[in-house]
Amino acid sequence: xxxxxxxxxxxxxxxxxxxxxxxxxxxxxxxxxxxxxxxxxxxxxxxxxxxxxxxxxxxxxxxxxxxxxxxxxxxxxxxxxxxxxxxxxxxxxxxxxxxxxxxxxxxxxxxxxxxxxxxxxxxxxxxxxxxxxxxxxxxxxxxxxxxxxxxxxxxxxxxxxxxxxxxxxxxxxxxxxxxxxxxxxxxxxxxxxxxxxxxxxxxxxxxxxxxxxxxxxxxxxxxxxxxxxxxxxxxxxxxxxxxxxxxxxxxxxxxxxxxxxxxxxxxxxxxxxxxxxxxxxxxxxxxxxxxxxxxxxxxxxxxxxxxx
Amino acid sequence: xxxxxxxxxxxxxxxxxxxxxxxxxxxxxxxxxxxxxxxxxxxxxxxxxxxxxxxxxxxxxxxxxxxxxxxxxxxxxxxxxxxxxxxxxxxxxxxxxxxxxxxxxxxxxxxxxxxxxxxxxxxxxxxxxxxxxxxxxxxxxxxxxxxxxxxxx
Numbered sequence: 001x002x003x004x005x006x007x008x009x010x011x012x013x014x015x016x017x018x019x020x021x022x023x024x025x026x027x028x029x030x031x032x033x034x035x036x037x038x039x040x041x042x043x044x045x046x047x048x049x050x051x052x053x054x055x056x057x058x059x060x061x062x063x064x065x066x067x068x069x070x071x072x073x074x075x076x077x078x079x080x081x082x083x084x085x086x087x088x089x090x091x092x093x094x095x096x097x098x099x100x101x102x103x104x105x106x107x108x109x110x111x112x113x114x115x116x117x118x119x120x121x122x123x124x125x126x127x128x129x130x131x132x133x134x135x136x137x138x139x140x141x142x143x144x145x146x147x148x149x150x151x152x153x154x155x156x157x158x159x160x161x162x163x164x165x166x167x168x169x170x171x172x173x174x175x176x177x178x179x180x181x182x183x184x185x186x187x188x189x190x191x192x193x194x195x196x197x198x199x200x201x202x203x204x205x206x207x208x209x210x211x212x213x214x215x216x217x218x219x220x221x222x223x224x225x226x227x228x229x230x231x232x233x234x235x236x237x238x239x240x241x242x243x244x245x246x247x248x249x250x251x252x253x254x255x256x257x258x259x260x261x262x263x264x265x266x267x268x269x270x271x272x273x274x275x276x277x278x279x280x281x282x283x284x285x286x287x288x289x290x291x292x293x294x295x296x297x298x299x300x301x302x303x304x305x306x307x308x
Numbered sequence: 309x310x311x312x313x314x315x316x317x318x319x320x321x322x323x324x325x326x327x328x329x330x331x332x333x334x335x336x337x338x339x340x341x342x343x344x345x346x347x348x349x350x351x352x353x354x355x356x357x358x359x360x361x362x363x364x365x366x367x368x369x370x371x372x373x374x375x376x377x378x379x380x381x382x383x384x385x386x387x388x389x390x391x392x393x394x395x396x397x398x399x400x401x402x403x404x405x406x407x408x409x410x411x412x413x414x415x416x417x418x419x420x421x422x423x424x425x426x427x428x429x430x431x432x433x434x435x436x437x438x439x440x441x442x443x444x445x446x447x448x449x450x451x452x453x454x455x456x457x458x459x460x461x
Contacts, residue, residue, distance in 0.1 A: 020397050023388055024343050031381060032347040038374050 049270025051259055052084035052093045060102030060132045074106035078113045080272045085117050092120035092259040095140060101131025104156065104207050111214060114139040120262055122255045125149045130234055135211060138218035144254050145237035145246045152240055154215060155232030156207045158200060164191045219245065321456040323443050324404045329455055335398030344381045348374060379423055386419040387412060408453030418451040
């Protein structure tokens with residue numbers, strides 16, 4: 001280690017602590033003043049955009065939790081829609097949809113929220129906007145998709161795995177204890193009876209009818225015409241365009257052009273997204289894994305949810 | 309009885325030990341948190357909330373400016389204390405001080421690693437490595453300053 005004699009005179013200990021206290025106080029005062037000034041300046045800033053961009057990316061689920069990538073909750077999208085609707089500077093909303101669908105309830109909740117908005121709404125379907133993703137799009141004023149986007153898939157599913165045969169093979173019994181004949185309907189541990197199957201199909205048909213009704217109302221199509229399209233078939237963007245399920249083939253540029261024409265404004269996009277705290281960010285990884293683990297187990301055990 | 313004429317104990321300055329330097333830096337970071345970062349955090353509060361709100365280009369630029377201001381104030385904190393006392397509060401507690409020729413610009417240079425601008429930000433990796441390998445930071449070498457502690461020999 002290099003050695004040198006003491007140089008540079010220093011103030012006494014008492015003075016040092018006085019100087020430290022004064023300087024720390026001065027820095028605290030300066031930082032506080034700057035924070036106040038910046039906060040005041042910031043509150044006066046005009047909004048920089050007039051069109052809100054809201055992402056609907058991933059499987060649509062119900063829930064207010066922070067479930068991570070690949071999943072979008074109805075609460076999240078509804079809150080963002082409400083934010084954009086409240087903001088007077090926002091003239092139109094673009095929903096950037098990339099979703100294969102998900103919960104019928106969550107899709108309907110978002111669809112209803114869109115229907116309540118008094119501003120121009122545009123659905124931009126990129127890779128996938130099928131099933132529940134299309135349900136949401138159908139509630140907007142204008143749908144734009146790429147010619148190769150996957151869309152349509154108007155239908156409902158509630159399929160699940162049954163383990164009754166497997167249990168029989170390994171001599172595992174299912175002790176049925178129910179107070180009503182249909183209480184354990186859909187249990188993967190017993191075969192589905194014909195009555196149960198009929199009940200399930202009746203409910204699926206009902207949800208299917210709601211789906212068709214939403215599309216017919218949203219798109220201004222004849223219910224019969226939508227019924228013919230509602231086979232659950234996936235449609236390419238170009239096929240959906242030909243069938244009247246999509247208004248325009250294109251991309252974000254076409255969405256902006258549509259809004260500029262309908263609203264008479266020059267579009268400046270404002271991205272809406274969920275703000276997360278550091279704590280939420282850290283817990284995201286855990287919750288994400290928990291969600292997918294739960295989803296996988298739920299699927300394997302045949303958790304009954306109506307999916308679209 | 310005649311004395312043995314042994315050399316008298318004397319105080320010399322040696323390059324500060326890395327453990328002491330690290331501890332002093334952590335103390336300074338803690339003080340910076342309370343004195344500078346805490347008041348400025350009100351600007352970043354919207355980012356920390358779980359609510360939804362829009363990211364406006366103006367607001368984002370303002371927050372970027374505030375973040376840069378935070379680092380500039382930390383830089384100024386280091387320069388001010390080292391200029392006035394030759395040591396930061398953390399160094400006072402750990403018995404360290406800055407040695408070398410006078411000049412505020414030397415102090416500004418030796419502490420400029422704190423600014424998170426490319427390529428200076430690379431020093432966040434380079435400086436600890438150089439310090440571990442040579443016992444003195446690269447910016448200390450350039451500014452002809454040293455962080456020292458007193459030992460009795």
